[in-house]
Amino acid sequence: MTPKEVLAQIRQREVTTVDLRFMDFPGVWQHFSIPADSLTEETFEEGIGFDGSSVVGWRAINEADLLVVPQPETVLIDPFTAQPTLTMVCNIQDPITQQDYTRDPRNIARKAVSHMRSTGLAETCRLAPELEFFVFDDVRFDQRGHEAYYHVDSVEGIWNRGRAEGPNLGYKPGSGLGYFPCPPTDTLADLRTEMAQRMAECGIATSAHYHEVATGGQCEIDLNPKSLVESADQVMLAKYIIRNVARRNGKTATFMPKPLYGDNGSGMHTHFSLWKGETPLLAGNGYAGLSELGMYAIGGLLKHAAALSAFANPTTNSYKRLVEGFEAPTKLAYSRRNRAAVIRIPIHSPSPKSRRIEYRGPDSAANPYLLFSAMLMAALDGIQGKMRPGDPLDKDIYDLQPEELANVPTVPRSLEESLNALRADHDFLLRGDVFTSDVIDTWIWYKQTHEIEALRVRPHPYEFNLYYDV
The missing domain is CATH 3.10.20.70 (Glutamine synthetase, N-terminal domain)
Known part of the structure; x- marks a missing residue:
């Protein structure tokens, strides 16, 4: 227009x-x-x-x-x-x-696309994010000098199975058992349909929506592939629509990665592909139907995975999701089946145009412009440097011997660890002036000062359980 x-x-x-x-x-x-x-x-x-x-x-x-x-x-x-x-x-x-502002995330995404095209390696980067989120019926939280608490509630929360609801009609999914149930267990099907309809009216095509694994109203809506900047635009518009449809229906939606202890958290698995015209560059005859270029792209993503976590998992809460036992991508490896690997290659279709890399690390707290740009820059670095990713992790990690498991690197365990990795490994982001040193420094400073340190100096409610009678 x-x-x-x-x-x-x-x-x-x-x-x-x-x-x-x-x-x-x-x-x-x-x-x-x-x-x-x-x-x-x-x-x-x-x-x-x-x-x-x-x-x-x-x-x-x-x-x-x-x-x-x-x-x-x-x-x-x-x-x-x-x-x-x-x-x-x-x-x-x-x-x-009259120059584009270097700290504008959308400008960084536009520069990433221009840099990609200047290399001659690809013309288009397409991304398809899967938005996971919780829909609660009530949320209360506060943090003051003498008290700190949070409380969330959901009519389908397993903790309400025995509550007097006048009447309690049951059908509340247990922890880890919320995946794909039909109504009445899935109480949010109509709400998600309304969200998807509003998205369609606003130009956002979705491929699926369903109840996710966790109890308490965890949902997922998957977006169709779009070019990098448009995909980031659509993530922000989709989150706006999800929040407002929930509010209009007397509910509240959150993209906080881990709002419930002891249950699955919310991610934003992102499907990534590179194209020249209508030719899919990741498709070939190698492992899982990938091309040599596709394997190099995985090599770049894995080499820089720890630094990428600073953008893919940008909150202290993100690392409460990245723990073993909840289908979280905790291993810095790739696989066509193993969902514990940070990179998965979907193989449900033989079509070359369906060949893509699923980067499972990110969560929906990420700034999509920065995340998608950093992913592209890491993949390009892998392709230009012909970085081979090593052997795939196709075994169930729970079947591995301790000595085998010790050889598989893991994702960072905290935001501070991710920021340290970004501090040590960000030269690949500076190419083509896509990210600038000022952007990297400001990101690290902001996260360290306003999130890590702010949390570190405050008493945690669980510390009272541990230490009040010490």
């Missing part, structure tokens, strides 16, 4: 408000609104000024001014607003130089 067509749609749909959206550094959509009649063709070139110092991880107060530049190809009518509202995703620019 062109700027002229956007303005025509505003008139045709009697739009009153234009909502401008952009991505902060950690990965949360931000927005502000303008009257529809103030949007002009010049706005798409000149942008609109705003205070960048108030956006997490961005400008200092003495250099705060930035521009949002609306992107007409992202236009849609918001399905949740009371008044007709047209939304657009924006790029961020410096008002003095």
Whole structure:
């Protein structure tokens, strides 16, 4: 859609408000609104000024001014607003130089695509993320100097099997037993269908939705493959739709990776492929139907896997999901079957166009622009360096002998460990000026200061169980 067509749609749909959206550094959509009649063709070139110092991880107060530049190809009518509202995703620019702002995550994703094309290795990177999330009926939490607590509840939570609900109708999936049950055990089927319908109306094609393994309302909605920037745009829009449909139905959705102790957490398995025109570059005659280029891409992803975790698993809570025993991808290995491996090669179809790499490490707390860009840069590094990934992990890890298991490296066990890996291994991200040293340093500083240290200095409720009577 062109700027002229956007303005025509505003008139045709009697739009009153234009909502401008952009991505902060950690990965949360931000927005502000303008009257529809103030949007002009010049706005798409000149942008609109705003205070960048108030956006997490961005400008200092003495250099705060930035521009949002609306992107007409992202236009849609918001399905949740009371008044007709047209939304657009924006790029961020410096008002003095008119250059793209280096800390804008969407800009980093655009640069990653340009760098890929400049290498001549591929023309398109397609990604298909699987969004896992919980839908709760109630959530309460607080953190103060003298108290700290959280409480979540779900009508289908196994902990409510014996609750007097007037009447309690049963059909509450047990921990680890929530995968694929039909209603009435799956109480959220209609809600997910509504979410998928709203997504379709907004241009997001989905391939499936279902109840996930955990009790307490864990769901999954899978998105179809799209090019890198468009896929990241769709992840953010899908999360917006999921949250708002849940709220309209008196429920709350969270993409927090591990909200329930002792049950499966939520990931964002991401299917990755490279193309030249309509030719799938990962398809070949090697292991699991992969090409030599595909094996090199796996080699790059595995070599840089620890550093990638800083973007794929960007919260302290992420590492409570990455533990053995809950189908979590804990091993830095690849396999066509073993879901404990961080990389899986799906083999359900013989078609070369279905050949792809499933990167199982990420969770939905990730900033998709940074994650997808880092994944692409790691794969390109593997291809350019002809990095072989070693032997696949096709055995059940629970059948391995201790000495065999000791030889299989594991994912980082904490956010701090991932940040240390990123600090030591990020040169591959700097190629083509895709990521900058400032972006890497700021990411590490922000996560260390505002998350790791903030959590470290606060008493944990479980410490009272352990130590109150010490």
